[in-house]
Amino acid sequence: MGITNKLHIVPLLLSISMVFFVVFYDSALCKASFEPIDQLHDSVDQILAILRRDVPGEQWVVKKEEIVSIVKSRFDADELAQRVLALNWKSRTVQEKEQFVSLFSQVLETTYINRLKSYSDEEVTFKKQIVNNDKAVVYSEIVKNNQEIPIVYRVKDNKGQWLIYDIIIEGVSLVQNYRQQFDQIIKKEGYGGLVLRMEEKIQENKEKDIEEKD
Amino acid sequence: MTKNIVNAKSIAVLAFLLVFMSGWANNSFLSEHFQSQAWAQDEIGGDAFLDDMDEQEIGMEVSDPLEPVNRFFFHFNDKLYFWALKPVARAYGAVLPQDFRICIRNAFHNLLFPVRFVNNLLQGKFKNAGIEISRFAINTTAGVAGFGDPAKDVFGLEIKEEDLGQTFGYWGIGNGIYFCWPVLGPSTLRDTVGLVGDSYLSPLGWVMQNDPDEGMALHGGQQVNNTSLVIGDYEAFLESSFDPYISLRDAYIQYRQSKIKDSKQNNKIY
Numbered sequence: 001m002g003i004t005n006k007l008h009i010v011p012l013l014l015s016i017s018m019v020f021f022v023v024f025y026d027s028a029l030c031k032a033s034f035e036p037i038d039q040l041h042d043s044v045d046q047i048l049a050i051l052r053r054d055v056p057g058e059q060w061v062v063k064k065e066e067i068v069s070i071v072k073s074r075f076d077a078d079e080l081a082q083r084v085l086a087l088n089w090k091s092r093t094v095q096e097k098e099q100f101v102s103l104f105s106q107v108l109e110t111t112y113i114n115r116l117k118s119y120s121d122e123e124v125t126f127k128k129q130i131v132n133n134d135k136a137v138v139y140s141e142i143v144k145n146n147q148e149i150p151i152v153y154r155v156k157d158n159k160g161q162w163l164i165y166d167i168i169i170e171g172v173s174l175v176q177n178y179r180q181q182f183d184q185i186i187k188k189e190g191y192g193g194l195v196l197r198m199e200e201k202i203q204e205n206k207e208k209d210i211e212e213k214d
Numbered sequence: 215m216t217k218n219i220v221n222a223k224s225i226a227v228l229a230f231l232l233v234f235m236s237g238w239a240n241n242s243f244l245s246e247h248f249q250s251q252a253w254a255q256d257e258i259g260g261d262a263f264l265d266d267m268d269e270q271e272i273g274m275e276v277s278d279p280l281e282p283v284n285r286f287f288f289h290f291n292d293k294l295y296f297w298a299l300k301p302v303a304r305a306y307g308a309v310l311p312q313d314f315r316i317c318i319r320n321a322f323h324n325l326l327f328p329v330r331f332v333n334n335l336l337q338g339k340f341k342n343a344g345i346e347i348s349r350f351a352i353n354t355t356a357g358v359a360g361f362g363d364p365a366k367d368v369f370g371l372e373i374k375e376e377d378l379g380q381t382f383g384y385w386g387i388g389n390g391i392y393f394c395w396p397v398l399g400p401s402t403l404r405d406t407v408g409l410v411g412d413s414y415l416s417p418l419g420w421v422m423q424n425d426p427d428e429g430m431a432l433h434g435g436q437q438v439n440n441t442s443l444v445i446g447d448y449e450a451f452l453e454s455s456f457d458p459y460i461s462l463r464d465a466y467i468q469y470r471q472s473k474i475k476d477s478k479q480n481n482k483i484y
Contacts, residue, residue, distance in 0.1 A: 111454045118446075145443050146316050171472025172465045180275070180464040181456045197456055205453075 021080035036136040036155050036162035037129040043074045044124055044140075051116060052212055064113055071113070076156055077105045083165060084178045094189070103198045104178075110205035114212070136162060276392045276402065276467045284394035286460045291399055295448060299441055307442035315439055317361040322436045323373075324353050328415040333376035337384045337477060342374035349373065360379035376477065379408030392463055400466040419443025 033039065047070055050063050081101040082089050092100065119142075127139040135156040141148045154166040166175040185194045278284065307315065327350040334343035349365040356364045365371040382404050390403025401409070413419040418436075422429030455461035 050248050095266070115450060170469055171475075172468045176468060177461055177464050178456075181460045184457060201456065 023183075031094070034122070034160055035129065036153075036157075037126050038163075039140050039162050040074070040138050040140070040153055040155070041126045043070055044126075046070050048124065051119065060117065067116065068109060068113060071109075072105075073161075073162055075105075076158060076165045077101050079156060079165040080175065083175045084182060086166065086179050086183070088183070088191065092191070099195070103195065103202070106202045107198055107205075108118070110202055110209070114209060215475065248476070276389050278392045278463065280391065280393065284392065284463075285459050287396045288394045288462070290396055291394070292458075294397065299437065299444060303438050303441035303445060307440050307445065310442075312443070315442055318436075318439045319394055319443060320353070320357070320363050321360040322418075322439070324357070325417045329378075329412045330374060330376050332415055333378060333381045333412075336381045337362075337376065339376075339477075340375070342376075345371050346374050356429070357483065359480070376413040377408055379405035379470065380474050380477050382408055384472070384477045389467065389470075392467070394459075395462070400462055402467075406468065 014107055025146075047067050050066050050070075053063070081097075083105045084104060085092070085100065089097070123143045125141050125143075127141060129136055129138045136155050136157075138153045138155060140151045140153070142151055143149075149170060152168040154168070155162040155163050155164050157163075166173055168174070182194055185197060187196075236484075327346060331343050331346045331350075334346060348369075349371050351372070352365040353360045354371060356362070356368075366373070379402075387404055389405075393401045393403070393406060395401055395406070413422075414460055418429065418432055421432060451461070451465075452458050
Protein backbone atom coordinates (compact mmCIF):
# COMPACT_ATOMS: atom_id res chain seq x y z
CA MET A 1 0.00 0.00 0.00
CA GLY A 2 2.84 2.30 0.87
CA ILE A 3 4.38 1.73 -2.51
CA THR A 4 1.12 2.51 -4.25
CA ASN A 5 0.96 5.85 -2.55
CA LYS A 6 4.55 6.54 -3.44
CA LEU A 7 3.83 5.88 -7.09
CA HIS A 8 1.29 8.63 -7.27
CA ILE A 9 3.90 11.06 -6.11
CA VAL A 10 6.35 10.11 -8.80
CA PRO A 11 5.02 12.51 -11.47
CA LEU A 12 4.95 15.30 -8.91
CA LEU A 13 8.48 14.56 -7.76
CA LEU A 14 9.59 14.36 -11.34
CA SER A 15 8.17 17.73 -12.20
CA ILE A 16 9.65 19.28 -9.08
CA SER A 17 13.03 17.80 -9.79
CA MET A 18 12.79 19.04 -13.38
CA VAL A 19 12.15 22.55 -12.14
CA PHE A 20 15.13 22.25 -9.83
CA PHE A 21 17.18 20.86 -12.63
CA VAL A 22 16.38 23.82 -14.85
CA VAL A 23 17.01 26.31 -12.05
CA PHE A 24 20.32 24.86 -11.00
CA TYR A 25 21.43 23.63 -14.35
CA ASP A 26 24.06 26.32 -14.76
CA SER A 27 25.40 26.11 -11.27
CA ALA A 28 28.73 24.41 -10.83
CA LEU A 29 27.16 22.08 -8.32
CA CYS A 30 25.12 20.27 -10.91
CA LYS A 31 27.72 20.22 -13.64
CA ALA A 32 30.24 18.42 -11.48
CA SER A 33 27.69 15.81 -10.46
CA PHE A 34 28.86 12.26 -9.84
CA GLU A 35 25.38 10.85 -10.26
CA PRO A 36 25.14 8.58 -13.31
CA ILE A 37 21.80 10.04 -14.35
CA ASP A 38 23.19 13.58 -14.40
CA GLN A 39 26.27 12.58 -16.32
CA LEU A 40 24.23 10.77 -19.00
CA HIS A 41 21.72 13.58 -19.14
CA ASP A 42 24.53 16.03 -19.65
CA SER A 43 26.03 14.01 -22.52
CA VAL A 44 22.66 13.61 -24.21
CA ASP A 45 21.98 17.33 -23.87
CA GLN A 46 25.32 18.15 -25.42
CA ILE A 47 24.58 15.86 -28.36
CA LEU A 48 21.09 17.30 -28.83
CA ALA A 49 22.52 20.83 -28.73
CA ILE A 50 24.92 19.94 -31.52
CA LEU A 51 22.14 18.30 -33.55
CA ARG A 52 19.87 21.30 -33.13
CA ARG A 53 22.58 23.87 -33.79
CA ASP A 54 21.76 25.72 -36.96
CA VAL A 55 24.90 27.34 -38.30
CA PRO A 56 24.50 28.21 -41.99
CA GLY A 57 26.83 26.18 -44.16
CA GLU A 58 27.96 23.88 -41.38
CA GLN A 59 28.64 20.40 -42.69
CA TRP A 60 27.28 17.26 -41.06
CA VAL A 61 30.85 15.95 -40.90
CA VAL A 62 31.79 18.70 -38.43
CA LYS A 63 28.85 17.95 -36.18
CA LYS A 64 29.49 14.25 -36.50
CA GLU A 65 33.07 14.56 -35.27
CA GLU A 66 31.97 16.47 -32.20
CA ILE A 67 29.25 13.93 -31.46
CA VAL A 68 31.59 10.98 -31.91
CA SER A 69 34.01 12.41 -29.38
CA ILE A 70 31.22 12.91 -26.81
CA VAL A 71 29.87 9.42 -27.41
CA LYS A 72 33.33 7.86 -27.17
CA SER A 73 34.01 9.52 -23.85
CA ARG A 74 30.73 8.11 -22.51
CA PHE A 75 31.14 4.47 -23.64
CA ASP A 76 33.20 1.72 -22.10
CA ALA A 77 34.33 0.09 -25.34
CA ASP A 78 36.32 -2.67 -23.59
CA GLU A 79 33.53 -3.74 -21.30
CA LEU A 80 31.01 -3.62 -24.15
CA ALA A 81 33.16 -5.71 -26.47
CA GLN A 82 33.96 -8.23 -23.78
CA ARG A 83 30.28 -8.72 -22.98
CA VAL A 84 29.38 -9.08 -26.64
CA LEU A 85 31.93 -11.83 -27.15
CA ALA A 86 30.97 -13.46 -23.84
CA LEU A 87 32.28 -17.02 -23.68
CA ASN A 88 34.41 -16.45 -26.74
CA TRP A 89 36.35 -13.62 -25.08
CA LYS A 90 38.64 -15.74 -22.92
CA SER A 91 40.02 -17.84 -25.75
CA ARG A 92 41.22 -14.74 -27.65
CA THR A 93 44.83 -13.54 -27.58
CA VAL A 94 45.67 -10.05 -26.34
CA GLN A 95 46.03 -8.77 -29.92
CA GLU A 96 42.77 -10.35 -30.95
CA LYS A 97 41.02 -8.70 -28.02
CA GLU A 98 42.40 -5.28 -28.91
CA GLN A 99 41.45 -5.75 -32.54
CA PHE A 100 37.95 -6.85 -31.62
CA VAL A 101 37.38 -3.86 -29.33
CA SER A 102 38.46 -1.51 -32.08
CA LEU A 103 36.44 -3.25 -34.81
CA PHE A 104 33.28 -3.46 -32.75
CA SER A 105 33.50 0.22 -31.78
CA GLN A 106 33.85 1.09 -35.44
CA VAL A 107 30.87 -1.08 -36.32
CA LEU A 108 28.69 0.72 -33.78
CA GLU A 109 29.99 4.13 -34.74
CA THR A 110 29.53 3.73 -38.49
CA THR A 111 26.12 2.10 -38.03
CA TYR A 112 24.50 4.43 -35.56
CA ILE A 113 26.05 7.92 -35.74
CA ASN A 114 24.51 8.90 -39.08
CA ARG A 115 21.15 7.83 -37.80
CA LEU A 116 21.24 10.64 -35.27
CA LYS A 117 20.79 13.11 -38.10
CA SER A 118 17.05 12.56 -37.98
CA TYR A 119 16.89 12.70 -34.18
CA SER A 120 16.67 16.39 -33.46
CA ASP A 121 13.03 17.06 -32.62
CA GLU A 122 12.59 14.12 -30.30
CA GLU A 123 12.12 14.78 -26.64
CA VAL A 124 14.37 12.90 -24.23
CA THR A 125 13.53 12.56 -20.57
CA PHE A 126 15.55 10.93 -17.82
CA LYS A 127 13.41 9.10 -15.31
CA LYS A 128 15.51 7.57 -12.59
CA GLN A 129 18.62 5.64 -11.66
CA ILE A 130 19.50 2.65 -9.53
CA VAL A 131 23.06 2.52 -8.24
CA ASN A 132 24.67 -0.64 -6.92
CA ASN A 133 28.34 -0.21 -5.99
CA ASP A 134 30.27 0.51 -9.19
CA LYS A 135 27.34 -0.28 -11.47
CA ALA A 136 24.13 1.56 -12.19
CA VAL A 137 21.07 1.49 -14.39
CA VAL A 138 19.64 4.73 -15.78
CA TYR A 139 16.10 4.86 -17.15
CA SER A 140 15.18 7.32 -19.88
CA GLU A 141 12.52 7.73 -22.50
CA ILE A 142 12.42 9.21 -25.97
CA VAL A 143 9.19 10.34 -27.60
CA LYS A 144 8.95 9.53 -31.28
CA ASN A 145 5.79 10.03 -33.33
CA ASN A 146 3.81 10.45 -30.14
CA GLN A 147 5.00 7.15 -28.67
CA GLU A 148 7.32 6.81 -25.72
CA ILE A 149 10.25 4.48 -26.28
CA PRO A 150 11.99 3.43 -23.06
CA ILE A 151 15.76 3.43 -23.20
CA VAL A 152 17.75 1.98 -20.33
CA TYR A 153 21.49 2.43 -19.96
CA ARG A 154 23.75 0.10 -17.99
CA VAL A 155 26.74 2.05 -16.74
CA LYS A 156 29.90 1.32 -14.82
CA ASP A 157 31.91 3.68 -12.67
CA ASN A 158 35.30 4.49 -14.12
CA LYS A 159 37.19 6.96 -11.91
CA GLY A 160 34.16 9.13 -11.28
CA GLN A 161 32.84 8.83 -14.82
CA TRP A 162 29.90 6.53 -15.43
CA LEU A 163 30.48 4.76 -18.74
CA ILE A 164 27.85 2.92 -20.77
CA TYR A 165 28.33 -0.78 -21.43
CA ASP A 166 24.86 -1.74 -22.61
CA ILE A 167 21.76 -0.02 -23.97
CA ILE A 168 18.32 -1.60 -23.63
CA ILE A 169 15.68 -0.26 -26.00
CA GLU A 170 12.10 -1.47 -25.51
CA GLY A 171 13.46 -4.28 -23.36
CA VAL A 172 15.95 -5.39 -26.01
CA SER A 173 19.58 -5.40 -24.88
CA LEU A 174 22.04 -4.38 -27.56
CA VAL A 175 24.77 -6.52 -26.01
CA GLN A 176 22.62 -9.62 -25.92
CA ASN A 177 21.41 -9.09 -29.46
CA TYR A 178 24.94 -8.87 -30.85
CA ARG A 179 26.06 -11.68 -28.56
CA GLN A 180 23.52 -14.07 -30.08
CA GLN A 181 24.44 -13.11 -33.62
CA PHE A 182 28.20 -13.35 -33.03
CA ASP A 183 27.87 -16.64 -31.22
CA GLN A 184 26.15 -18.14 -34.28
CA ILE A 185 28.70 -16.68 -36.68
CA ILE A 186 31.63 -18.01 -34.63
CA LYS A 187 30.01 -21.45 -34.47
CA LYS A 188 29.49 -21.54 -38.24
CA GLU A 189 32.42 -19.59 -39.63
CA GLY A 190 34.94 -19.45 -36.79
CA TYR A 191 36.33 -16.36 -35.13
CA GLY A 192 38.17 -15.41 -38.32
CA GLY A 193 34.84 -15.35 -40.13
CA LEU A 194 33.46 -12.91 -37.60
CA VAL A 195 36.41 -10.55 -38.02
CA LEU A 196 35.91 -10.62 -41.79
CA ARG A 197 32.21 -9.89 -41.41
CA MET A 198 32.91 -6.94 -39.13
CA GLU A 199 35.46 -5.50 -41.54
CA GLU A 200 32.95 -5.89 -44.37
CA LYS A 201 30.25 -4.16 -42.35
CA ILE A 202 32.48 -1.18 -41.55
CA GLN A 203 33.46 -0.88 -45.22
CA GLU A 204 29.83 -1.12 -46.29
CA ASN A 205 28.75 1.57 -43.85
CA LYS A 206 31.57 3.88 -44.91
CA GLU A 207 30.63 3.49 -48.57
CA LYS A 208 27.03 4.31 -47.78
CA ASP A 209 28.23 7.36 -45.93
CA ILE A 210 30.13 8.59 -49.00
CA GLU A 211 27.14 7.91 -51.26
CA GLU A 212 24.92 9.96 -49.01
CA LYS A 213 27.28 12.88 -49.11
CA ASP A 214 27.29 13.00 -52.92
CA MET B 215 -20.70 -27.62 -41.82
CA THR B 216 -19.74 -25.15 -44.53
CA LYS B 217 -20.45 -22.29 -42.19
CA ASN B 218 -18.12 -23.80 -39.64
CA ILE B 219 -15.36 -24.04 -42.18
CA VAL B 220 -15.93 -20.46 -43.28
CA ASN B 221 -15.89 -19.39 -39.67
CA ALA B 222 -12.73 -21.30 -38.94
CA LYS B 223 -11.22 -19.79 -42.05
CA SER B 224 -12.09 -16.27 -41.10
CA ILE B 225 -10.70 -16.83 -37.62
CA ALA B 226 -7.50 -18.14 -39.11
CA VAL B 227 -7.24 -15.14 -41.43
CA LEU B 228 -7.97 -12.88 -38.52
CA ALA B 229 -5.38 -14.50 -36.30
CA PHE B 230 -2.99 -14.17 -39.21
CA LEU B 231 -3.60 -10.46 -39.52
CA LEU B 232 -3.55 -9.89 -35.82
CA VAL B 233 -0.08 -11.30 -35.48
CA PHE B 234 0.83 -9.25 -38.50
CA MET B 235 -0.34 -6.24 -36.59
CA SER B 236 1.99 -7.02 -33.75
CA GLY B 237 4.56 -8.58 -35.98
CA TRP B 238 7.60 -7.22 -37.71
CA ALA B 239 6.07 -5.73 -40.76
CA ASN B 240 5.20 -2.50 -39.06
CA ASN B 241 7.79 -3.04 -36.38
CA SER B 242 5.17 -2.24 -33.83
CA PHE B 243 6.83 -4.61 -31.45
CA LEU B 244 9.72 -2.18 -31.40
CA SER B 245 7.64 0.92 -31.04
CA GLU B 246 4.61 -0.10 -29.06
CA HIS B 247 3.85 1.55 -25.80
CA PHE B 248 5.74 0.14 -22.94
CA GLN B 249 4.99 0.52 -19.28
CA SER B 250 8.15 2.19 -18.22
CA GLN B 251 6.83 2.70 -14.72
CA ALA B 252 7.30 -0.98 -14.14
CA TRP B 253 11.02 -0.54 -14.57
CA ALA B 254 10.88 2.08 -11.91
CA GLN B 255 9.80 -0.52 -9.42
CA ASP B 256 13.05 -2.45 -9.58
CA GLU B 257 14.71 -2.49 -6.24
CA ILE B 258 18.41 -2.24 -5.78
CA GLY B 259 19.89 -5.60 -6.56
CA GLY B 260 16.54 -6.60 -8.01
CA ASP B 261 15.65 -7.70 -11.49
CA ALA B 262 17.55 -4.95 -13.23
CA PHE B 263 20.80 -6.41 -11.98
CA LEU B 264 19.88 -10.03 -12.29
CA ASP B 265 19.57 -9.29 -15.99
CA ASP B 266 23.07 -7.91 -16.06
CA MET B 267 24.47 -10.96 -17.80
CA ASP B 268 28.10 -11.63 -17.09
CA GLU B 269 30.54 -12.90 -19.67
CA GLN B 270 29.73 -16.51 -18.94
CA GLU B 271 26.37 -16.91 -20.54
CA ILE B 272 24.86 -16.54 -23.94
CA GLY B 273 21.62 -15.08 -22.66
CA MET B 274 17.99 -15.95 -23.15
CA GLU B 275 17.49 -18.38 -25.97
CA VAL B 276 14.50 -19.93 -27.66
CA SER B 277 14.23 -23.34 -29.20
CA ASP B 278 14.08 -23.04 -32.97
CA PRO B 279 13.82 -26.49 -34.55
CA LEU B 280 12.13 -25.02 -37.62
CA GLU B 281 14.95 -22.61 -38.37
CA PRO B 282 15.29 -23.45 -42.10
CA VAL B 283 11.56 -22.95 -42.70
CA ASN B 284 11.50 -19.87 -40.48
CA ARG B 285 14.42 -18.38 -42.38
CA PHE B 286 12.59 -18.95 -45.65
CA PHE B 287 9.56 -17.04 -44.39
CA PHE B 288 11.77 -14.34 -42.91
CA HIS B 289 13.08 -13.63 -46.41
CA PHE B 290 9.59 -13.86 -47.81
CA ASN B 291 8.38 -11.21 -45.32
CA ASP B 292 11.39 -9.07 -46.07
CA LYS B 293 10.46 -9.00 -49.76
CA LEU B 294 6.83 -8.42 -48.91
CA TYR B 295 7.80 -5.32 -46.93
CA PHE B 296 10.03 -3.81 -49.59
CA TRP B 297 7.88 -4.72 -52.60
CA ALA B 298 4.38 -4.18 -51.30
CA LEU B 299 3.84 -2.74 -47.85
CA LYS B 300 6.47 0.00 -47.92
CA PRO B 301 5.60 1.53 -51.32
CA VAL B 302 1.91 1.57 -50.45
CA ALA B 303 2.49 3.02 -46.98
CA ARG B 304 4.76 5.65 -48.46
CA ALA B 305 2.21 6.84 -50.98
CA TYR B 306 -0.42 6.85 -48.26
CA GLY B 307 1.85 8.84 -45.95
CA ALA B 308 2.47 11.39 -48.68
CA VAL B 309 -1.26 12.06 -48.93
CA LEU B 310 -2.27 12.12 -45.26
CA PRO B 311 -0.54 14.36 -42.73
CA GLN B 312 1.25 12.61 -39.89
CA ASP B 313 -0.98 13.95 -37.10
CA PHE B 314 -3.97 12.48 -38.84
CA ARG B 315 -2.26 9.12 -39.22
CA ILE B 316 -1.45 9.12 -35.51
CA CYS B 317 -5.15 9.72 -34.81
CA ILE B 318 -6.11 6.76 -36.96
CA ARG B 319 -3.59 4.60 -35.13
CA ASN B 320 -5.17 5.74 -31.85
CA ALA B 321 -8.65 4.83 -33.06
CA PHE B 322 -7.63 1.29 -34.00
CA HIS B 323 -5.83 0.93 -30.69
CA ASN B 324 -8.92 2.13 -28.82
CA LEU B 325 -11.00 -0.59 -30.49
CA LEU B 326 -8.72 -3.27 -29.06
CA PHE B 327 -9.74 -2.25 -25.56
CA PRO B 328 -11.51 -5.58 -24.78
CA VAL B 329 -8.25 -7.49 -25.33
CA ARG B 330 -6.39 -5.32 -22.83
CA PHE B 331 -9.27 -5.27 -20.37
CA VAL B 332 -9.83 -9.02 -20.27
CA ASN B 333 -6.13 -9.83 -20.06
CA ASN B 334 -5.65 -7.41 -17.17
CA LEU B 335 -8.47 -9.25 -15.42
CA LEU B 336 -6.98 -12.64 -16.24
CA GLN B 337 -3.80 -11.52 -14.51
CA GLY B 338 -5.75 -10.23 -11.53
CA LYS B 339 -4.80 -6.61 -12.20
CA PHE B 340 -8.12 -5.07 -11.32
CA LYS B 341 -6.79 -1.56 -10.98
CA ASN B 342 -5.21 -1.65 -14.43
CA ALA B 343 -8.42 -3.13 -15.86
CA GLY B 344 -10.23 -0.16 -14.31
CA ILE B 345 -7.77 2.25 -15.88
CA GLU B 346 -8.42 0.61 -19.27
CA ILE B 347 -12.19 1.07 -18.80
CA SER B 348 -11.68 4.73 -17.96
CA ARG B 349 -9.39 5.17 -20.92
CA PHE B 350 -11.93 3.58 -23.24
CA ALA B 351 -14.79 5.67 -21.85
CA ILE B 352 -12.89 8.96 -22.05
CA ASN B 353 -11.28 8.38 -25.42
CA THR B 354 -14.42 7.07 -27.07
CA THR B 355 -16.39 10.15 -25.99
CA ALA B 356 -14.09 13.10 -25.37
CA GLY B 357 -11.50 11.63 -27.69
CA VAL B 358 -14.07 11.41 -30.51
CA ALA B 359 -14.31 7.66 -31.19
CA GLY B 360 -10.76 7.13 -30.02
CA PHE B 361 -9.02 9.42 -32.50
CA GLY B 362 -7.55 11.48 -29.72
CA ASP B 363 -6.05 10.29 -26.46
CA PRO B 364 -7.24 12.77 -23.83
CA ALA B 365 -7.20 9.95 -21.25
CA LYS B 366 -3.43 10.12 -21.37
CA ASP B 367 -2.89 13.74 -22.40
CA VAL B 368 -5.32 15.26 -19.92
CA PHE B 369 -5.89 12.64 -17.21
CA GLY B 370 -2.49 10.97 -17.27
CA LEU B 371 -3.97 7.48 -17.64
CA GLU B 372 -1.32 5.35 -19.30
CA ILE B 373 -2.15 2.41 -21.53
CA LYS B 374 -2.04 -0.93 -19.73
CA GLU B 375 -1.01 -3.09 -22.64
CA GLU B 376 -1.75 -6.77 -22.08
CA ASP B 377 -2.48 -9.66 -24.41
CA LEU B 378 -3.13 -13.36 -24.00
CA GLY B 379 0.47 -14.30 -24.82
CA GLN B 380 1.58 -12.12 -21.90
CA THR B 381 -1.12 -13.60 -19.69
CA PHE B 382 0.16 -17.11 -20.46
CA GLY B 383 3.68 -15.92 -19.69
CA TYR B 384 2.44 -14.40 -16.46
CA TRP B 385 0.94 -17.75 -15.55
CA GLY B 386 4.37 -19.28 -16.06
CA ILE B 387 3.91 -20.80 -19.50
CA GLY B 388 7.11 -20.72 -21.56
CA ASN B 389 7.61 -19.63 -25.16
CA GLY B 390 7.56 -23.09 -26.70
CA ILE B 391 9.20 -23.07 -30.10
CA TYR B 392 9.85 -20.02 -32.25
CA PHE B 393 7.94 -19.31 -35.44
CA CYS B 394 8.48 -16.80 -38.17
CA TRP B 395 5.07 -16.84 -39.84
CA PRO B 396 4.61 -15.71 -43.41
CA VAL B 397 3.07 -12.22 -43.44
CA LEU B 398 2.70 -12.22 -39.65
CA GLY B 399 6.34 -12.24 -38.67
CA PRO B 400 7.97 -13.45 -35.46
CA SER B 401 6.03 -15.32 -32.80
CA THR B 402 6.26 -18.32 -30.54
CA LEU B 403 3.91 -21.20 -29.92
CA ARG B 404 2.59 -19.50 -26.78
CA ASP B 405 2.08 -16.11 -28.43
CA THR B 406 0.43 -17.63 -31.52
CA VAL B 407 -2.15 -19.44 -29.40
CA GLY B 408 -2.61 -16.17 -27.50
CA LEU B 409 -3.29 -14.24 -30.66
CA VAL B 410 -5.92 -16.67 -31.82
CA GLY B 411 -7.60 -16.35 -28.41
CA ASP B 412 -7.36 -12.55 -28.43
CA SER B 413 -9.01 -12.42 -31.85
CA TYR B 414 -12.30 -13.46 -30.20
CA LEU B 415 -12.10 -10.33 -28.04
CA SER B 416 -11.34 -7.93 -30.83
CA PRO B 417 -14.16 -5.92 -32.44
CA LEU B 418 -12.11 -6.04 -35.61
CA GLY B 419 -12.27 -9.80 -35.24
CA TRP B 420 -16.05 -9.70 -35.08
CA VAL B 421 -16.18 -7.65 -38.27
CA MET B 422 -13.89 -10.19 -39.87
CA GLN B 423 -16.17 -13.05 -38.91
CA ASN B 424 -19.31 -11.39 -40.24
CA ASP B 425 -17.84 -9.85 -43.33
CA PRO B 426 -14.35 -11.12 -44.22
CA ASP B 427 -13.95 -8.64 -47.09
CA GLU B 428 -14.62 -5.65 -44.92
CA GLY B 429 -12.50 -7.12 -42.15
CA MET B 430 -9.58 -7.62 -44.48
CA ALA B 431 -9.94 -4.09 -45.81
CA LEU B 432 -9.94 -2.69 -42.27
CA HIS B 433 -6.89 -4.67 -41.27
CA GLY B 434 -5.08 -3.78 -44.44
CA GLY B 435 -5.85 -0.14 -43.78
CA GLN B 436 -4.54 -0.40 -40.26
CA GLN B 437 -1.33 -2.05 -41.44
CA VAL B 438 -0.68 0.58 -44.06
CA ASN B 439 -1.47 3.39 -41.63
CA ASN B 440 0.75 2.08 -38.85
CA THR B 441 3.56 1.17 -41.24
CA SER B 442 3.54 4.70 -42.64
CA LEU B 443 4.52 5.93 -39.17
CA VAL B 444 7.52 3.65 -38.79
CA ILE B 445 9.03 3.61 -42.27
CA GLY B 446 12.79 3.44 -41.89
CA ASP B 447 12.78 1.45 -38.67
CA TYR B 448 13.01 -1.91 -40.37
CA GLU B 449 15.67 -0.62 -42.76
CA ALA B 450 17.70 0.67 -39.82
CA PHE B 451 17.30 -2.67 -38.10
CA LEU B 452 18.66 -4.48 -41.17
CA GLU B 453 21.62 -2.13 -41.37
CA SER B 454 22.62 -2.71 -37.79
CA SER B 455 22.53 -6.50 -37.85
CA PHE B 456 24.97 -9.15 -39.01
CA ASP B 457 22.39 -11.90 -39.21
CA PRO B 458 18.98 -10.19 -39.35
CA TYR B 459 17.15 -13.46 -38.79
CA ILE B 460 18.93 -14.16 -35.48
CA SER B 461 18.79 -10.51 -34.50
CA LEU B 462 15.03 -10.33 -35.00
CA ARG B 463 14.42 -13.61 -33.23
CA ASP B 464 16.41 -12.46 -30.23
CA ALA B 465 14.80 -9.01 -30.23
CA TYR B 466 11.33 -10.55 -30.29
CA ILE B 467 12.10 -12.94 -27.42
CA GLN B 468 13.72 -10.19 -25.32
CA TYR B 469 10.88 -7.77 -26.02
CA ARG B 470 8.16 -10.22 -25.03
CA GLN B 471 10.13 -11.29 -21.98
CA SER B 472 10.44 -7.70 -20.80
CA LYS B 473 6.69 -7.21 -21.24
CA ILE B 474 5.94 -10.29 -19.17
CA LYS B 475 8.40 -9.16 -16.52
CA ASP B 476 6.55 -5.85 -16.43
CA SER B 477 3.33 -7.78 -15.98
CA LYS B 478 4.72 -9.55 -12.96
CA GLN B 479 6.09 -6.39 -11.39
CA ASN B 480 2.82 -4.56 -11.86
CA ASN B 481 1.19 -7.29 -9.90
CA LYS B 482 3.43 -6.65 -6.93
CA ILE B 483 1.97 -3.19 -6.73
CA TYR B 484 -1.69 -3.75 -7.40
